[in-house]
Amino acid sequence: MSRKPVKNSLWADSWKQLRKNHAAIAGLIILIILITASALAPLLTPYSFEQQNLELGAVKPSLHHWLGTDTLGRDLFTRLLYGGRTSFLVGICATAVSLLIGVPYGAVSGYAGGKVDSVMMRIVDILYTMPFTILVIILMVVFGRNILLMFGAIGAIQWLVMARIIRGQVMALRKQAFVEAAIAIGASHPRIIFKHIIPNVLGIIIVYTTLTIPHVMLMETFLSFLGLGIQPPMSSWGLLIKDGASVMETYPWLLISPAIVFSVTLFSMNFLGDGLRDALDPRFSKGKF
Amino acid sequence: MNRFTFLAILLLLSGCAKRETPVETGNREKILHLGNLSEPKDLDPHVVTSVSAGNVISALLEGLVAEAPNDPSLKPVPGVAESWTVSDDRTVYTFRLRANAKWSNGDPVTADDFVFSYHRILSPAMGSPYAYMLHLLKNGRAYNLGTIPDFEQVGVKAIDSKTLELTLENPTASFLSQLKHWSWFPVHPPTILKYGRMDEIGTAWTQPGNFIGNGPFILKAWRQNQSIVVQKNPLYWDADTVSLNEIRFYPIGDHKIEERSFRAGQLHVTGTVPLDRVQYYRENKPELLRLDPYLRSYYYLLNVKKAPFNDVRVRKALAMAIDRKKIANFVTRSGEQPAYSFTPPFIGSYKPPMLFSTDVEAARKLLAEAGYPNGENFPATTLLYNTSDLHTRIAEVVQQMWKDNLGIDIELENVEWKVYQERRKNRLYDIARAEWVADFADPSSFLDVWLTDGGNNHAGWSSARYDDLLKQAASTDDSSEQNALYAQAETILIGEQPIIPLLFLPSKSLIQPSVKGWNPSILDHHPYKYIRLEE
Numbered sequence: 001m002s003r004k005p006v007k008n009s010l011w012a013d014s015w016k017q018l019r020k021n022h023a024a025i026a027g028l029i030i031l032i033i034l035i036t037a038s039a040l041a042p043l044l045t046p047y048s049f050e051q052q053n054l055e056l057g058a059v060k061p062s063l064h065h066w067l068g069t070d071t072l073g074r075d076l077f078t079r080l081l082y083g084g085r086t087s088f089l090v091g092i093c094a095t096a097v098s099l100l101i102g103v104p105y106g107a108v109s110g111y112a113g114g115k116v117d118s119v120m121m122r123i124v125d126i127l128y129t130m131p132f133t134i135l136v137i138i139l140m141v142v143f144g145r146n147i148l149l150m151f152g153a154i155g156a157i158q159w160l161v162m163a164r165i166i167r168g169q170v171m172a173l174r175k176q177a178f179v180e181a182a183i184a185i186g187a188s189h190p191r192i193i194f195k196h197i198i199p200n201v202l203g204i205i206i207v208y209t210t211l212t213i214p215h216v217m218l219m220e221t222f223l224s225f226l227g228l229g230i231q232p233p234m235s236s237w238g239l240l241i242k243d244g245a246s247v248m249e250t251y252p253w254l255l256i257s258p259a260i261v262f263s264v265t266l267f268s269m270n271f272l273g274d275g276l277r278d279a280l281d282p283r284f285s286k287g288k289f
Numbered sequence: 290m291n292r293f294t295f296l297a298i299l300l301l302l303s304g305c306a307k308r309e310t311p312v313e314t315g316n317r318e319k320i321l322h323l324g325n326l327s328e329p330k331d332l333d334p335h336v337v338t339s340v341s342a343g344n345v346i347s348a349l350l351e352g353l354v355a356e357a358p359n360d361p362s363l364k365p366v367p368g369v370a371e372s373w374t375v376s377d378d379r380t381v382y383t384f385r386l387r388a389n390a391k392w393s394n395g396d397p398v399t400a401d402d403f404v405f406s407y408h409r410i411l412s413p414a415m416g417s418p419y420a421y422m423l424h425l426l427k428n429g430r431a432y433n434l435g436t437i438p439d440f441e442q443v444g445v446k447a448i449d450s451k452t453l454e455l456t457l458e459n460p461t462a463s464f465l466s467q468l469k470h471w472s473w474f475p476v477h478p479p480t481i482l483k484y485g486r487m488d489e490i491g492t493a494w495t496q497p498g499n500f501i502g503n504g505p506f507i508l509k510a511w512r513q514n515q516s517i518v519v520q521k522n523p524l525y526w527d528a529d530t531v532s533l534n535e536i537r538f539y540p541i542g543d544h545k546i547e548e549r550s551f552r553a554g555q556l557h558v559t560g561t562v563p564l565d566r567v568q569y570y571r572e573n574k575p576e577l578l579r580l581d582p583y584l585r586s587y588y589y590l591l592n593v594k595k596a597p598f599n600d601v602r603v604r605k606a607l608a609m610a611i612d613r614k615k616i617a618n619f620v621t622r623s624g625e626q627p628a629y630s631f632t633p634p635f636i637g638s639y640k641p642p643m644l645f646s647t648d649v650e651a652a653r654k655l656l657a658e659a660g661y662p663n664g665e666n667f668p669a670t671t672l673l674y675n676t677s678d679l680h681t682r683i684a685e686v687v688q689q690m691w692k693d694n695l696g697i698d699i700e701l702e703n704v705e706w707k708v709y710q711e712r713r714k715n716r717l718y719d720i721a722r723a724e725w726v727a728d729f730a731d732p733s734s735f736l737d738v739w740l741t742d743g744g745n746n747h748a749g750w751s752s753a754r755y756d757d758l759l760k761q762a763a764s765t766d767d768s769s770e771q772n773a774l775y776a777q778a779e780t781i782l783i784g785e786q787p788i789i790p791l792l793f794l795p796s797k798s799l800i801q802p803s804v805k806g807w808n809p810s811i812l813d814h815h816p817y818k819y820i821r822l823e824e
Contacts, residue, residue: 052689054619071565072620072685231701232685246545246678250565 014203017279024275027268034265038084047075049082050233058251068253070243079235080258086236087262090151090220091213097155098212102162103205107193109163110170121167128160132219136228150229154219158212165208169201203280210273214266221262237262310554316803316824319534321817324547324798326560328514328540332495334471335410335417340726340813341560343471345538348519348817349502350474353384353403353453354465358819359808363730365465369398369475369503370453379460379766380427386451389526392477393500393507400447405478405487407445412488418744419472421737422728425464425763427456459764462771463731469814470728477501505531505818514540525818532821544678551799557822558804562797564678567623576802580624581809583796584727586631586735589672589687589720589789590713594749597668598719602659604786607720609645609652610694611687613791620686621679623797628790630783631725632735632775635811639732639772644783649694656695664696671700674722675709683791684722713747723747724794730812732775733763739782750787 018024037044053073061068067076109120136153143149173179174197182192221238223229230236237258244255315322329342334350337343355368370384390398407426410417413435424430427444431437444456457464467473478487480501485492493499500508505527506519517538521531539556541547544563550556562570562578570578591598591607598604613627626633630641653663661667672688674680684701691697699720704712713721725745727734736759737743741751755778762774783790796813805821 050689052686054615054686057619071682072689231703232681233688233701247565250569 014276014279018275021275021278023271024279027271027275030264030268031272034084034261034268035088038081038088041078041081041085044081045075045078047078049074049079049235058247058254061253067257068251070254071247071251076240076254076257079240080237080261083235083237083240083258084261086147086230086234087217087220087238087265090147090154090236091217093151094154094158094216094219095209095212097151098158098162098216099205099209100159101155102159103166103198104193105159106163106166107170107198107201110167111174111189111193111197113171113174117167121164124160124163132157136223147230147234150220150223154216157219158216162205162208162212165204166201169204170197173197173200207273207277207280210269210276214269214273217262218266237265312554312557312801312803315557316822319532319822321533321536321558321804321820321822322556323536323538324551324556324559324561325517325538325540326547327542329517331491332500332508332511332517333490334474334476335406335415335419336490337471338418341538341540345517345519346471346474347504347814348506348536349500349504349508350471350476351390351504352468352471352474353386354468356469356814356816358806358816361809361811363466363469363810363812365469380457382455382457382464383448384453384455386453387526388451390503391524391526392503393522393524394477395524396477396479396501397450398475398503399450400453401450402475402478403453404445404447405481406475407443407473408440409476409481409487410472411440411443415488415490417472419470419728421740421742421744422467422470422472425457425459425461425467427458429458460766461763462766462768463729463733466729466731472728475503477503506533506536509535516540527818531818533817536817548799551801556799557801558807559799562623562799564621564623564682567797570799577799579798579800579807579809580795581813582633582635582811583794583813584633584636584730584734584811585724585794585796585813586628586633586726586790587625587683587722587724587792587794588628588631589791590718590723590748591787591789592716592719592721592749593787594716595719597659597661597670600659601785602655603661604789605645606652606656606659606695607691607697608786608789609648609655611690611789611791612647614647616683616686617792620682621792621794624795626793628793630779631739631788631790632732632779633793636727636730636732636735638768639775641732642776642780642783644780652695656697661697664698667697669700670697670719671702672720672722673702673704673709673712673718675706676703680722687791716747716749721747723788727812732772732779733759736775736778736782739787748787750785752781752785755781 051074053069056069056073058071059065059069065075065077067080069075070079105120109117135157139149139153179192179196182196220229220236221241224236224238224242230239240258241255241262244258248255311322314320325341325344327339327341329337329339329345331337332342332345332349334346337346351368353368353370354365357364357366369386369390371387373382373384375382386398386400392398407423409415410420411423411429411433413433420433424433428437428442429444432440432443446454448454480494480499481487484494484499497508497511502508505522505525507522509520510518519536521534522528525531541550544561547556547559548563548566551559567578591604593599617625617627629643629645632639632641634641656662656664672684674684681703688699688701691699712718713723725735725738738745739750739755740746740759741756758774758778762771762778765771765774800807803823805823806819807815
């Protein structure tokens with residue numbers, strides 16, 4: 001395990017390396033554009049995402065409706081932008097939930113070691129065996145359907161992976177000199193974990209965050225496909241793809257554009273995530289993982 | 290490309306070109322492939338309620354009277370009974386059973402079999418959902434509810450082995466048409482008793498090999514969620530008329546997959562047509578598309594036990610704020626008719642009253658009177674429906690109409706079919722989508738749903754006056770007087786608005802040109818014994 005001599009800061013160094021990775025930079029730019037467009041949706045389109053125009057019905061892409069309209073005469077471009085809001089929101093919030101649980105859990109487990117570690121990791125193993133879909137369905141039935149719950153449910157599954165990764169990292173760091181030094185001067189355990197260890201695994205956390213977000217967005221799509229996700233008239237990319245798929249033989253444009261936008265987003269995030277991994281964590285570089 | 294690859298491809302191509310589709314094979318071997326929409330829970334005529342089970346049962350069993358092949362008036366024709374007489378007061382029907390009517394094991398079909406069957410469905414312990422159909426019989430209701438413990442007192446009597454006498458509580462004009470419903474079909478007593486008690490449900494008697502029927506077909510195989518296969522019954526009294534050798538029912542719930550199977554030549558007739566494909570077939574292949582009037586009412590149920598739906602003004606406002614014509618013309622677009630009554634306007638001579646229309650101004654006024662001006666403070670409300678494109682789309686449109694017209698924001702909730710049924714039965718909803726398909730061509734088949742003790746009354750609404758009017762109508766023999774009573778009852782129902790009628794849906798299907806004898810029917814019944822396949 002060799003670290004570069006710290007001349008420049010680690011961050012500046014990483015940024016330099018990331019810039020060399022064209023795919024990652026392209027991904028970053030596309031993501032910024034998509035997120036901005038979604039955030040500014042009301043400014044970019046004269047239509048409302050729920051306003052129906054039944055007389056119009058489904059029409060092909062045109063000057064008035066850049067991506068066409070759906071079967072209820074709603075502008076697809078608008079719905080795509082608003083859907084992006086939902087999808088990004090789900091992605092980011094659910095990932096945040098997974099970080100909030102996973103990072104402290106993994107850090108404590110790795111830091112404590114021994115029996116505590118064994119017990120905590122066995123709990124993770126057990127939770128890991130629970131089927132995701134059934135868990136979500138149960139949560140939906142018990143608590144009713146709402147978008148916050150969905151963030152929670154997805155986050156509650158995703159933290160398991162995060163916890164395992166963080167634990168591994170923390171275990172390695174825990175025997176290092178700076179930790180021993182902190183112990184020697186009498187720092188409390190929480191202080192050591194949160195002040196000294198976690199900042200050192202930040203790189204890994206960022207990498208896995210960028211990889212978790214697309215995963216979570218995909219899960220939302222999957223839930224929407226089962227009819228468990230967002231409820232109409234709200235839109236999300238998952239829902240748009242589902243609706244598009246159901247009429248693809250008659251109105252193909254309703255499937256094509258959401259599918260392209262969603263795939264491009266996933267590609268971008270994965271490229272960015274890979275790039276960040278190479279840049280921040282030299283041990284995993286060169287596509288070994 | 291080397292020579293072998295070339296040869297292999299050639300072989301493959303020629304193989305493809307020659308392969309016959311199931312429909313082509315079926316045409317040759319007289320095997321009818323039918324889309325049947327859902328997997329029947331059971332094939333016991335005294336247990337099932339679904340149309341898909343009814344379809345299979347109509348192939349396996351035959352009642353006293355049957356349906357003619359192509360008769361829009363749906364006049365009953367002789368079935369197991371070759372003739373019948375009616376007493377002067379129109380309460381006693383004496384049926385003469387065919388000498389050659391046999392069960393598929395060779396036993397003769399006797400009057401005692403019918404007595405056993407009616408005893409069975411009326412048994413209180415059985416809890417049959419369709420037992421109310423037999424409440425027409427004298428003391429049938431009392432026995433079914435357990436107030437009379439002695440079945441001897443019910444108006445069913447076997448005079449001799451081939452003569453059955455049915456005594457009605459009151460004269461009922463639609464009695465013979467009601468006999469066509471599967472709840473009146475006979476079951477084979479020794480088979481029932483071999484696999485369980487008389488009033489036991491869910492026993493093995495309906496399994497292939499065990500099932501003994503008296504219909505034109507016998508049950509050959511039942512592969513869960515795959516297909517139900519029935520084969521021509523050589524012992525059926527009218528076997529000469531039956532042209533098909535076999536019918537295969539496929540429970541394809543996904544309409545798009547069903548349509549694809551049809552296109553791939555795997556189905557002769559589909560159970561329905563996907564929402565967005567009707568337009569396509571109408572324009573490109575109209576000869577394959579069938580849209581026929583059907584006694585099917587699509588409506589929203591309101592939970593009248595719950596605020597704010599316990600206020601009739603709210604219910605009326607919701608009903609009046611929906612533009613049904615717009616839904617029919619621009620959303621569903623398959624020949625649906627806007628519904629302002631529960632009963633379709635094309636059952637015989639009955640014309641349902643038109644008590645309201647789309648009137649946004651009046652709706653807003655009513656809602657304001659009820660204490661929700663412009664929808665302010667309207668409690669959180671959820672519209673429940675089972676997952677399907679049609680229901681979702683209609684729900685989204687109605688949601689928008691209520692929002693635009695009344696300022697009410699409701700939420701949509703789609704759930705899986707079984708969950709939906711459970712929630713509806715236990716009234717765990719605010720508003721729920723529902724539909725009703727008539728069991729026989731008479732307004733009472735619709736209106737009886739809302740009787741206080743109607744097995745399918747899921748709205749929690751009841752009215753003694755309504756019950757009374759229907760009771761009177763049931764005992765009236767004069768059809769114009771009867772229609773007047775039905776109209777009065779429906780006026781109460783729609784006036785109180787526990788339901789919001791939306792649309793009358795047609796029966797939709799795709800049908801291969803080789804299928805002959807598949808005639809339009811407002812009950813969507815197509816007696817299989819008359820269906821022929823041409824090569």
